[in-house]
Amino acid sequence: MRAFRLQDWLTDPVLTEVATPDPGPGEVLVRIGGAGVCHSDLHVIREFEPGQLPWRLPFTLGHENAGWVASVGPGVRGLEPGLPVAVYGPWGCGACDRCLQGVETYCERPDQAPVVQGGAGLGLDGGMADYLLVPSARHVVPLPDGLDPVTAAPLTDAGLTPYHAVRRSWAKLTPSATAVVIGIGGLGHLAVQIVKATTAARVVAVDTRPEALELARRSGADVAVAAGDDVAAVVRDETAGQGADVVLDCVGSDATLSLAVSIGRVLGDLTIVGLGGGRVPMSFFSVPFELSVQTTYWGSRPELVEVLRLAARGLLHTEVHRFSLDDVTDAYRALEEGTLTGRAVVTP
Structure with a gap:
């Protein structure tokens, strides 16, 4: 599959081919319908030197994601292939007080989390790709009726925050x-x-x-x-x-x-x-x-559900500018130059 990956610090990401992942126990593979282009990605790309962040390279960018369930690993229930979903991007340990409240942005045991103070597209592979492997079904939120993945993707951060x-x-x-x-x-x-x-x-x-x-x-x-x-x-x-x-x-x-x-x-x-x-x-x-x-920093998983419901009722509308995955560098360039109004969304 195609993936837009940060290969090294202080370098431009590149679109490359990587293997499509298979979901293991408790995991969900999401076929990406939309991945939002966020200004915080530019901070990651342009500002951080080796050793400043506790993340390993390379990884795929994209922390605002929505799409359809492609397949699930053993033990996952209630998420059938083809179901439209949004992905809650911050991934904590799942067991501390904050994670149990759904506020995984403020995980108090980051050493037990999949990645320290990060998540999809922030230290682990994100959604600027054809598929995204989500490490726990709790991060996958079914979309309300009437809300499509392209519209929902930026709501997972630009709406939730x-x-x-x-x-x-x-x-x-x-x-x-x-x-x-x-x-x-x-x-x-x-x-x-x-x-x-x-x-x-x-x-x-x-x-x-x-x-x-x-x-x-x-x-x-x-x-x-x-x-x-x-x-x-x-x-x-x-x-x-x-x-x-x-x-x-x-x-x-x-x-x-x-x-x-x-x-x-x-x-x-x-x-x-x-x-x-x-x-x-x-x-x-x-x-x-x-x-x-x-x-x-971001918001909670229950708040994401509320944001999606507001949008499904027509009370929130994201000004979306679509870019193909082949044109993802153009999306980041427009964001960096300040020529975008609203939100750029990459649609593989």
Whole structure:
């Protein structure tokens, strides 16, 4: 089968031929229908030197995956060949407190997991291939009626990650609240929809690109403002001077975090969504009182089920740009150049 593999650190991945795996006990082989192209892959490809990550090379990229059950190993029940499924990407030990809660992103026994702090496409073979071998049936989630694998694939990360961030702030997203989403890309355009679908809060969207701001409006944003304008003034006007109850920074840079702090409300939430960086200047007066600042990583398996059901009901729509597996390098190039709006999905 074909697979898009990272062969060595700080080198471009290559499309190559590898053997199609056979599922062993408890394993599931998924025929890939869609694999999302995520910006975090570029961090893995471009930034990490040998020894920085506890992963072995080579491995196939692709951590946003959906398709159809191809075959199952001994002991697997309830997953028949041909069943459309999504794959929960983070793979923990399955036995610690966090894994038992379905939050395998925060596995507390990573030495017992298939790969330390990773999963499909992150240290182990992912879905940028014709087939994906999933090491446990618990990571395979049947798709609700009306949802196809191409649509579902990006929801496993680009949908799940902002959903987890929004969900943890639900108590602050009241009908009188305002949420600000900074960066309307693959995660951001879904973050806007998630806030609108699950709360009654108003949404202000911020981006540098006119096409991204238009996508934000189509996604339900009440206000879309260019980052070059006085965003803080706009937010003050929209909130009667109080600031945003929840800020979701889907970029993660010094500039966006500085903006986020300047528009946050006392007792509000500021969450960095995705694999971003940046610094928050901390002092007694530099941050609104009791503004909680946190990072999140992906989401839980039960939350993935909720995201898929929202999409099946038509409440979430991913702006998808399809690429064949032969054109996967073009997809990553477009992502790196910033010419994509929405999410690129590779469809073997």
